[in-house]
Each structure stands twice: as structure tokens, then as C-alpha cells.
Amino acid sequence: MASDRIISFNDVLEANKRISQFLHKTPVFTSHQADEKSGGRCIFFKAENLQKSGSFKARGALNAVLKCRESNNATCGVVTHSSGNHGQGLAWAASVAKLPCYVVVPQMAPLVKKNAILSYGAELVECGAKPTDRYEACDRLEKDKNLVFIPPYDHQDVIAGQGTIGLEFLEQVPQLDAILIPVSGGGMSAGIAIAAKTIKPDIKIFLVTPKGKKLEECLTTGKRPWEGPPQYLETIADGIRLQQTGYITTPILIDLVEKQVFEMSDQEMVEGMKFAFERMKLVIEAASGAAVAAAFSQKMKNMDASIQNVGVILCGGNVDIDDLPW
Amino acid sequence: MASDRIISFNDVLEANKRISQFLHKTPVFTSHQADEKSGGRCIFFKAENLQKSGSFKARGALNAVLKCRESNNATCGVVTHSSGNHGQGLAWAASVAKLPCYVVVPQMAPLVKKNAILSYGAELVECGAKPTDRYEACDRLEKDKNLVFIPPYDHQDVIAGQGTIGLEFLEQVPQLDAILIPVSGGGMSAGIAIAAKTIKPDIKIFLVTPKGKKLEECLTTGKRPWEGPPQYLETIADGIRLQQTGYITTPILIDLVEKQVFEMSDQEMVEGMKFAFERMKLVIEAASGAAVAAAFSQKMKNMDASIQNVGVILCGGNVDIDDLPW
Numbered sequence: 001m002a003s004d005r006i007i008s009f010n011d012v013l014e015a016n017k018r019i020s021q022f023l024h025k026t027p028v029f030t031s032h033q034a035d036e037k038s039g040g041r042c043i044f045f046k047a048e049n050l051q052k053s054g055s056f057k058a059r060g061a062l063n064a065v066l067k068c069r070e071s072n073n074a075t076c077g078v079v080t081h082s083s084g085n086h087g088q089g090l091a092w093a094a095s096v097a098k099l100p101c102y103v104v105v106p107q108m109a110p111l112v113k114k115n116a117i118l119s120y121g122a123e124l125v126e127c128g129a130k131p132t133d134r135y136e137a138c139d140r141l142e143k144d145k146n147l148v149f150i151p152p153y154d155h156q157d158v159i160a161g162q163g164t165i166g167l168e169f170l171e172q173v174p175q176l177d178a179i180l181i182p183v184s185g186g187g188m189s190a191g192i193a194i195a196a197k198t199i200k201p202d203i204k205i206f207l208v209t210p211k212g213k214k215l216e217e218c219l220t221t222g223k224r225p226w227e228g229p230p231q232y233l234e235t236i237a238d239g240i241r242l243q244q245t246g247y248i249t250t251p252i253l254i255d256l257v258e259k260q261v262f263e264m265s266d267q268e269m270v271e272g273m274k275f276a277f278e279r280m281k282l283v284i285e286a287a288s289g290a291a292v293a294a295a296f297s298q299k300m301k302n303m304d305a306s307i308q309n310v311g312v313i314l315c316g317g318n319v320d321i322d323d324l325p326w
Numbered sequence: 327m328a329s330d331r332i333i334s335f336n337d338v339l340e341a342n343k344r345i346s347q348f349l350h351k352t353p354v355f356t357s358h359q360a361d362e363k364s365g366g367r368c369i370f371f372k373a374e375n376l377q378k379s380g381s382f383k384a385r386g387a388l389n390a391v392l393k394c395r396e397s398n399n400a401t402c403g404v405v406t407h408s409s410g411n412h413g414q415g416l417a418w419a420a421s422v423a424k425l426p427c428y429v430v431v432p433q434m435a436p437l438v439k440k441n442a443i444l445s446y447g448a449e450l451v452e453c454g455a456k457p458t459d460r461y462e463a464c465d466r467l468e469k470d471k472n473l474v475f476i477p478p479y480d481h482q483d484v485i486a487g488q489g490t491i492g493l494e495f496l497e498q499v500p501q502l503d504a505i506l507i508p509v510s511g512g513g514m515s516a517g518i519a520i521a522a523k524t525i526k527p528d529i530k531i532f533l534v535t536p537k538g539k540k541l542e543e544c545l546t547t548g549k550r551p552w553e554g555p556p557q558y559l560e561t562i563a564d565g566i567r568l569q570q571t572g573y574i575t576t577p578i579l580i581d582l583v584e585k586q587v588f589e590m591s592d593q594e595m596v597e598g599m600k601f602a603f604e605r606m607k608l609v610i611e612a613a614s615g616a617a618v619a620a621a622f623s624q625k626m627k628n629m630d631a632s633i634q635n636v637g638v639i640l641c642g643g644n645v646d647i648d649d650l651p652w
Contacts, residue, residue: 027353029376033445049607050355119359274647281375281643283607317607321600326648 012163055316057089063161081134083109086152091122153187154246166195186249210235239287262294338489381642383415389487407460409435412478417448479513480572492521512575519582536561565613588620
């Protein structure tokens with residue numbers, strides 16, 4: 001492991017001290033049928049869909065917001081761009097910290113997501129549909145209103161906050177041999193990797209993505225393969241549709257995670273979702289379904305038999321129940 | 327309390343010793359939004375939808391099956407009639423006890439329910455649509471194959487098994503002032519009432535039913551008001567559509583529970599379900615939705631302010647996710 005990493009295991013421990021009293025220690029579930037479907041491994045599901053704000057994003061957002069408040073009493077508030085889980089997570093975190101919060105969302109974002117952000121007392125600011133529209137609107141707001149920008153993943157305190165999942169999971173299931181993590185910008189996977197590989201250096205961290213992300217190329221070559229501005233992938237999993245991982249997160253992932261990536265199709269994600277709904281009675285979003293499907297995939301069945309106890313991160317449950325993908 | 331009750335608190339304690347190693351200690355969830363919707367009370371949700379077989383029925387069924395095996399080594403197997411949760415619960419329990427299991431289901435029962443029973447290795451026997459058809463098919467099978475009949479609720483060991491929910495819930499949340507319980511035949515509510523009123527005599531047990539059950543009349547007059555053969559109510563909540571409570575359960579309920587009954591409409595149950603799906607990320611069936619809706623009802627808001635901490639039993643999560651009622 002590189003010793004010059006900008007986020008240390010200690011940052012994760014400090015994040016845990018800072019945020020754990022406000023968050024759920026999410027339960028870990030097992031399922032006899034899941035074990036069978038994985039080809040006889042033991043599968044452990046970490047239910048971050050039951051986390052405050054409906055996803056793991058509450059952890060990193062709260063760590064960043066509380067650190068911001070600690071370091072700067074004159075903070076006028078926080079701002080981010082996200083129509084999804086980070087927007088809800090930050091809105092929730094700001095309400096806990098009693099700070100104003102502005103969330104930039106594309107005008108055409110689903111009403112259900114806008115309402116969720118509003119329900120935590122944040123202010124919505126609408127923008128255009130391109131990733132770059134969001135960044136510009138966010139920049140403007142930051143300057144005009146003297147706000148602190150809390151990005152969704154490429155931020156030290158956000159990554160350290162998400163890393164607390166790794167601490168908790170290995171405390172709950174010390175025998176884990178591997179963890180399957182859905183990845184978008186890489187904040188959660190980087191954080192969990194830092195925590196888990198420090199506690200248990202032999203553990204294997206596998207990333208799960210939609211088709212077309214080309215993350216395996218990045219991990220294998222050690223270079224970010226993506227040109228130009230950020231792009232979205234064609235996938236039903238809105239939580240993990242960003243193609244590129246971040247500038248801070250990518251080197252951490254290259255350093256710590258396995259080179260083999262689980263690329264899942266929309267249909268596989270839907271099957272993973274349905275398994276969770278029907279057999280585990282958990283509402284999960286498509287990004288979580290991707291990790292469930294990875295645990296049941298042929299690729300997992302072909303893995304070394306020494307990988308016996310497999311953790312699956314159910315990253316969130318923010319799905320429109322009036323428009324389920326089946 | 328009557329001292330001549332045929333099921334004692336000790337039966338519940340013994341059931342707990344017998345079955346707990348095979349079952350989930352289901353988690354208790356809270357929700358800030360649920361507290362708000364209840365008018366400022368603290369609501370605690372006991373997630374029996376996450377129980378083995380997808381409902382609380384696994385508890386009573388397993389207690390009955392294990393007692394049956396203890397008392398009679400020559401048992402050829404068990405049989406019951408139920409297209410729903412008890413059928414799945416018994417099929418699961420028999421698989422744990424390694425006993426053959428036959429489940430009588432109406433021919434027109436949904437395929438999803440039949441498949442769930444089959445998935446635990448039980449044998450399905452189809453019958454006609456009337457409640458009496460089930461009883462007759464079950465009787466015949468019991469005699470022909472020398473099976474032990476395990477009824478869904480009117481049975482000492484089944485009631486004692488369901489009572490373990492009360493033990494667990496008060497261990498997890500000792501400050502409970504009241505518990506809201508969906509009721510069909512009354513096995514779960516009788517069991518919980520025996521356990522909870524023994525541990526905490528001041529606790530109030532409130533029953534939740536579909537419209538038209540007339541249970542309040544029964545509790546108030548102390549007499550079973552229902553003539554003739556068992557009838558089904560018109561309701562989307564298939565888990566609680568039986569009109570009559572049982573011959574064993576009814577006197578226990580008359581003795582121990584509050585006279586006021588929460589009668590919920592289909593629309594209220596759907597709203598309760600949607601709250602659990604959207605805000606708590608839990609898949610629950612309509613009977614559970616009824617208890618959620620009861621916690622948010624005007625009737626609950628009008629209750630004495632001394633009832634501050636309210637338990638809600640999410641009795642099951644066996645709903646057809648391809649045919650959700652919204």
C-alpha cells in the first residue's frame with residue numbers, strides 16, 4: 001500500500017467517532033437461498049438501504065458537514081449537485097448539523113427525488129441536463145452565497161465517512177474474505193477499501209459496475225482511461241451511472257482493489273433487485289441489485305474456493321416504487 | 327387475568343428456548359417521519375417481515391412441529407391448510423425439523439404463493455375455494471397419511487410460538503406503552519398479549535383489522551358474534567381476511583386486549599405499505615400496512631397522551647411484487 005495516500009485509516013476512525021451517534025449501524029442479513037444461488041458461498045448483505053436518507057451517502061455527507069462546521073463557525077451553508085442519493089444525504093446531514101443546504105438538480109429530475117431532498121429542509125436549485133451544467137450552477141451558487149461545496153465522492157471527508165461502512169461490516173462479520181461494492185465515482189469503494197484492507201490485509205475488494213464503464217482497463221493499466229468531460233452510462237442504475245471514477249478516488253482504487261471488475265447488465269440488476277424484494281423483503285435500488293447479481297454471477301462461481309464469506313453492499317433503497325423496472 | 331388460561335407465560339418461555347436458535351431475532355426500526363405522522367409519539371416497528379419464511383408464522387409453526395417431533399417419534403409428517411403465510415411457515419418449519427409436510431391450498435391460489443411453499447420442500451394438495459373445502463381436504467389427508475394437523479392459529483403450541491414476538495419486543499424496547507397487532511384468527515395477538523401483559527401488566531394491546539370484522543363487538547360483549555361457517559372479509563389484506571377469531575384465541579383476547587379496535591380500509595393499508603416501502607425501505611404485505619396505518623390514524627392521535635411509545639408489528643412481507651396494489 002502506498003504510504004502517501006491522502007486519506008488514512010485514522011481518518012476513517014475519526015469519522016466514525018464524529019458521525020456514528022447520528023447514524024444507523026445498519027444490520028447485516030443472510031439468506032439460505034442467496035448462499036445457494038452463489039454456488040455454496042456464505043453471502044452477507046450490509047443493508048445501507050436502511051441507512052438514514054435511504055443510502056450510505058448519509059455517512060460521508062455528515063462527516064464532511066460536521067468537519068466543515070468544526071473548522072469554520074462562519075460557514076453560511078453547504079451546496080452540492082446531485083439529483084440522487086448524495087443530494088438526499090447532504091440535505092439530511094445539513095439538517096442534523098443545522099446548516100442551510102442548497103442542492104443543484106437537473107430540471108427534469110423525477111419529482112420523487114426532488115421531494116425527498118425538500119423533505120429534509122434543503123433548497124432546490126434547478127439546472128440543465130448535462131453533467132457540466134450542474135458543476136457550473138454549483139460553482140455560481142458557492143460564490144454568490146458563500147457556501148462550502150461538498151462533492152459527491154472526490155473529497156477526503158466524504159471518502160473517510162463512507163469508509164465507516166468497512167469498519168462496521170468487519171466488526172459485524174470478521175470472517176469476510178471479500179466485499180462486492182457498486183461503484184460510481186468511487187467514494188464508497190475507496191473508503192471501504194482503506195478501512196477493510198487495513199483491518200484485514202488479505203481481504204479482497206471487488207468493484208461492481210454497469211456495462212461500459214471500462215473500469216477494469218483503468219485498474220489494470222493504472223491510468224484513468226476516460227477522455228473529456230464526465231459522461232453518463234446507459235443503465236437503469238441511476239446511482240452508478242457516472243462513467244469516470246474521481247481524481248482522488250481512482251489512485252486509491254488502483255492501489256487497493258482487485259483488478260477483476262463485475263460488469264452487470266440491466267437485466268441482471270433487475271434480477272438482483274427482485275431477489276431482495278421477494279426473498280429478503282428489502283427495497284433496494286438498481287445499484288444495489290447490481291451487487292446482489294454479482295454475488296450470484298458465473299464470475300463469482302468461478303472464483304477461488306478460498307473466497308468463502310462474501311460481503312455485498314446494498315448501497316441504497318431510493319427507487320421510485322410507482323415505477324419499478326419490472 | 328384468568329388463571330385457567332390454557333396457555334401460560336411459561337409456555338411462551340419454553341417455546342422461546344425451543345425455537346430461537348433457528349429463527350431471526352428480527353430488528354426493531356424507528357423513523358423520524360413515522361413519529362411525526364403519529365402526532366409526536368415514538369413508533370417502534372418490529373420487522374417480522376424479515377423473519378424466516380417472510381412472516382411471523384415461522385415461529386408458531388416451528389414450535390408446534392418441534393413439540394410434535396419431541397412427543398411422538400413415529401410422526402409421519404404434518405399437514406395444514408393455508409395458501410398464505412402459515413403454509414409457508416409450516417413448510418419452512420418442517421424442513422428445519424426434517425419432517426414431511428403437506429399443505430392444502432385452493433386451486434386458484436396465486437402461483438407465487440404455491441411456489442414459495444414448494445421451495446421449502448413441502449407437498450401441495452389443491453382444493454376448492456371455500457374455507458370448508460380446505461378443512462375437509464385437510465381432514466382426509468390427516469387420516470389417510472397419518473399426519474399431524476397443525477392449524478394456523480387455534481393451537482396451544484402455535485400461540486405460544488407467536489408469543490415469543492412479545493418477549494423479544496419488550497426486551498428490545500422495554501419502554502413500550504402499547505402494541506398494535508394485525509389480527510386474523512388471533513394466534514399472534516393472543517400469544518403476544520400473554521407474553522407482554524405478564525412482563526408489563528400496564529401495557530395496552532390494540533388489535534388492527536380490516537373493515538367489517540366486528541371484533542370490537544366481540545371484545546365488548548365477551549361473546550363470539552359470528553354465526554355459521556368461517557367467512558372471508560372483502561379486503562386486499564389476504565393475511566387477515568378471516569372474519570372470525572378462534573375458539574382458543576378469542577377468550578384470551580377478550581381477557582387481555584383493549585376493547586377499542588382499529589378497523590382500517592384498503593386505502594389506508596396501501597398508504598401504510600407505501601410508507602414502509604418508500605421511507606423505511608421494507609417490503610411489507612397489506613396486513614402489516616394496516617398496523618402502520620393504525621399508528622398514523624386519527625384514532626391513535628386521539629389516544630391518551632400517556633401512550634407515548636407505540637410498537638407496531640410488521641407481521642409479514644409476502645406480497646406479489648409483480649402486482650403491488652398501487
